[in-house]
Amino acid sequence: MSDLQTWYIVKRSGGNCEIIPSDQVGDNNLEILEQWGPFTQEEAIARRVGLIRAGKCQPV
Numbered sequence: 448m449s450d451l452q453t454w455y456i457v458k459r460s461g462g463n464c465e466i467i468p469s470d471q472v473g474d475n476n477l478e479i480l481e482q483w484g485p486f487t488q489e490e491a492i493a494r495r496v497g498l499i500r501a502g503k504c505q506p507v
Contacts, residue, residue, distance in 0.1 A: 455491070
């Protein structure tokens with residue numbers, strides 16, 4: 448895996464947020480309600496925790 452890999456947090460239709468690599472993010476994915484990023488993997492994990500605490504995402 449490359450050190451330059453970027454990650455996105457995506458909110459699915461069920462309200463759960465997932466961290467996915469940038470190559471899986473696309474405009475044709477209708478399940479994605481919101482997305483945040485790009486982030487490093489560590490930053491994406493920390494931001495997802497913040498989104499859950501803020502009530503924007505449901506924990507898995």
